[in-house]
Amino acid sequence: MDSSTDFDAAAVFESLDSDQKEKIHDALESMEIQRQAVLYSELTKVEERKAKFDQDLQDVEYEIARNDELIRSSTGSIDGEKKRAGDLWFKSKDIQRQLTLVRREVAECWEATERKEKAEVGTRELNLIQLIRPHLNKYLTEKFGRIAETNKREKRKKEKAERAQRVEREKKEETERAERKRRLGEILTKQAEKRREQEAQRRTIRAERKRRLGEILTKQAKKRRQQEAQRRAISREEISKLAIDRGIKSLIHFTPINNLASIIGDGLYSRSSLKGKEFIYTDEQRHDGWWDWISLSVSFPNYKMFYLKRNQLTAAEGWVVILLEPKILWELECRYLLTNAASREKRLLNDEHWSSVDAFNGLFGSETDREGLPDRFATDPQAEVMVQGHIPISYIRDIVVSDNSVKGRLDEIDEVVSVSVNPTFFRPRPDYEHWTGHSLSFES
Numbered sequence: 001m002d003s004s005t006d007f008d009a010a011a012v013f014e015s016l017d018s019d020q021k022e023k024i025h026d027a028l029e030s031m032e033i034q035r036q037a038v039l040y041s042e043l044t045k046v047e048e049r050k051a052k053f054d055q056d057l058q059d060v061e062y063e064i065a066r067n068d069e070l071i072r073s074s075t076g077s078i079d080g081e082k083k084r085a086g087d088l089w090f091k092s093k094d095i096q097r098q099l100t101l102v103r104r105e106v107a108e109c110w111e112a113t114e115r116k117e118k119a120e121v122g123t124r125e126l127n128l129i130q131l132i133r134p135h136l137n138k139y140l141t142e143k144f145g146r147i148a149e150t151n152k153r154e155k156r157k158k159e160k161a162e163r164a165q166r167v168e169r170e171k172k173e174e175t176e177r178a179e180r181k182r183r184l185g186e187i188l189t190k191q192a193e194k195r196r197e198q199e200a201q202r203r204t205i206r207a208e209r210k211r212r213l214g215e216i217l218t219k220q221a222k223k224r225r226q227q228e229a230q231r232r233a234i235s236r237e238e239i240s241k242l243a244i245d246r247g248i249k250s251l252i253h254f255t256p257i258n259n260l261a262s263i264i265g266d267g268l269y270s271r272s273s274l275k276g277k278e279f280i281y282t283d284e285q286r287h288d289g290w291w292d293w294i295s296l297s298v299s300f301p302n303y304k305m306f307y308l309k310r311n312q313l314t315a316a317e318g319w320v321v322i323l324l325e326p327k328i329l330w331e332l333e334c335r336y337l338l339t340n341a342a343s344r345e346k347r348l349l350n351d352e353h354w355s356s357v358d359a360f361n362g363l364f365g366s367e368t369d370r371e372g373l374p375d376r377f378a379t380d381p382q383a384e385v386m387v388q389g390h391i392p393i394s395y396i397r398d399i400v401v402s403d404n405s406v407k408g409r410l411d412e413i414d415e416v417v418s419v420s421v422n423p424t425f426f427r428p429r430p431d432y433e434h435w436t437g438h439s440l441s442f443e444s
Contacts, residue, residue, distance in 0.1 A: 009125070009128055009129045009132055012132045012135055013128065013132050015135070015138075016132070016135055017162070018162055018165050018166075018169075020135065021166075022169075024128070024131045024132060027127075027131055028127055028128060028131065031123075031127050032127075035123060039113060039116055039117065040113060042109055042112075042113075043106075043109040043110065043113050046102065046105050046106050046109045047106060049102050049105075050099070050102045050103060050106055053095055053098055053099040053102055054099065054195075054198065055198075056095050057092065057095045057096065057099060058198050058201065058202065060088055060091050060092045060095060061092065061202060061205060062201070062205075063088050064085065064088045064089070064092065065205045065208075067081055067084050067085050067088060068085070071085070235355070235356060235357050236330040236331070237330070238357045239329055239330045239357060239360050240327070240329070240330040242357070242360060242361065243326050243329050243330070243360075246364070246375045246376050247374075247375055247376045248298060248299060248326045248329070248376045249299070249326060249376065250299060250323040250324060250325070250326060250397060250398075251296040251297065251298060251299075251323075251324040251325075251326060251328055251329070251385060252296060252297040252298070252299065252300060252301045252302075252321060252322070252323065252324070252425070253268060253294070253295070253296050253297075253321070253322045253324060254282070254301050254302075254306050254309075254319060254320070254321050254322070255280075255282065255319070255320060255322065256280045256282070256313060256315075256316035256317065256318070256319055256320075257316065257317050257318040257319065257320055257406075257409070257410075258280045258315070258316060258317050259279055259280055260320060260399070260410070260413060261413075262277075262279065263322070263393075263396075264393065264396075264413055264416050264417060265393075266393070267390055267391050267392045267393040267394075267395070267396070268294050268322075268387075268390065268391040268396075269294070269389075269390050269391075270290075270291065270292045270293055270294050270388070270389055270390070271290075271291045271292075272291040272292045273292075273389065273390065280313060280315055280316055282305075282309050282313065290386060292388060292389060293335070293386040293387060293388055293389075294386070294387045294388075294389075294390075294391055295384050295385075295386060296324065296328070296384065296385040296386075296387060297378070297383065297384065297385070298363060298376070298377065298378040298383065298385060299374070299376040299377050299378070300377055300381070300425070300429055301321055301425055302340075302381060302382050302383075302384070303381060303427070303428045303429055303432065304381060304382060304435075305340075305382065306319075306426070307428075318401075318406050318409070319402070319426070320399050320400065320401055320406075320410075321399075321400040321401075321422075321425040321426070322396060322398075322399060322400075323396075323397045323398040323399075323400060324391065324395045324396055324397060325395045325396075325397055327395070328385075328387060328391065328395055329360070329385065332387050332388070332391065332395075333355070333387065333388040333389070334355060334385055334386065334387055334388070335354040335355055335359070335384075335385070335386040335388075336354055336355070336356075336359040336360045336362065336363050336385055337354055337359075337363075337383060337384045337385075337386060338359075338362045338363055338365065338378075338379070338380055338383050338440050339380045339382050339383055339384075339439050339440045339441065340382040340383075340384060340439070354386075363378040363379065363383050363385075364378060364379055365379060365440075366379050366380075366440060369434065369440070371431075372430070372431065373431060377429070379440065380435070380439055380440040381429050381431075381432070381435050382439060383440075393417075396417055397417075397418075398417065398418045398419075398420055399413060399414075399417050399418065399419045399420070400419075400420055400421070400422045400425050401419060401420075401421055401422075402421070402423050402425075402426045403421060403423065404421055406421075407419055407420075407421055
């Protein structure tokens with residue numbers, strides 16, 4: 001072994017006394033702190049700019065709300081307030097544009113920082129070699145020299161004492177690391193609380209606007225709903241009984257992990273409700289025109305579509321299957337379609353028919369295609385339950401992932417909605433061979 005270029009750094013380090021080890025350890029910590037400061041300096045600056053734009057946007061939204069209130073309460077001329085409303089609207093859009101840019105810059109900074117972090121994986125080891133190299137000659141002398149038995153006994157005693165000191169030092173270091181982690185957690189908690197407060201204020205403003213609009217729409221639609229409710233009450237009761245008799249425990253919706261935080265916060269929304277929002281759509285073109293509906297499956301995912309989307313949507317950071325309460329079938333506005341709603345024939349069908357008891361039973365028709373299939377499964381694996389508008393979070397029963405590695409990424413979600421592992425939902429149905437190149441038809 002060439003001692004000038006290649007040596008066992010760990011062995012040399014272990015041969016040092018506690019003071020030398022402490023000095024080397026302190027030097028390593030100092031180098032690491034300096035490296036981290038340089039590595040994350042740019043990211044910190046960008047995060048601060050993003051926080052400023054978030055605050056500016058909150059302030060402008062508050063001013064918009066206050067100006068709207070002045071317009072409503074004014075009994076005189078409101079020309080000035082209208083002009084101010086326009087100015088504030090343009091200012092809000094400008095801040096949103098800048099906020100979009102800085103968010104992109106934050107993402108790019110994170111990627112750059114991660115690349116630098118990977119490139120500097122061996123930095124600590126190189127620093128250690130640099131620090132202990134001056135002690136190499138002494139180590140080699142002790143290693144290859146003759147040591148008397150008495151010195152060996154003393155050395156063993158000394159090593160025992162050093163081990164005890166090292167254990168104590170490691171305990172101290174662990175305590176210090178825990179304390180640093182605790183302080184960091186407090187900082188992150190405060191930041192999260194501030195963001196939640198800001199979001200709550202924005203939600204309050206949005207909720208007030210939505211409430212006022214809702215009152216107007218509610219009055220207009222009340223009479224129609226009453227008439228519609230009377231007509232549908234009987235059929236929904238029948239559908240409830242049929243679903244219970246078939247043992248249907250859940251409805252199914254698959255989605256990229258990227259969308260999960262929004263869904264857990266607000267529930268599931270149709271494509272028309274999500275227009276303009278940051279969301280990964282599983283059907284970007286939506287050829288069937290069902291923009292105001294949410295697609296669900298009965299008891300098991302549409303594995304044909306699920307497999308296709310998992311291979312196509314490269315932007316997805318992973319996939320989950322959402323299990324929803326079966327009472328959606330009779331409590332929400334639904335269409336029961338015996339095969340994929342995007343099929344060409346569906347565009348010619350009467351919508352009202354597909355909310356009926358007959359349409360629900362049609363999901364489980366064609367007995368020749370159901371051999372060995374559980375009662376709770378729809379006949380065609382591409383059958384759909386289309387739910388109009390919005391599915392509140394209260395209907396979400398469980399989140400299913402393919403393995404424990406994905407589950408580990410959803411610890412925060414698990415505190416709100418149960419997360420479980422079931423790889424079966426990520427595979428084809430047992431009768432997949434029967435449905436290869438085959439599907440039901442609306443005209444059959």
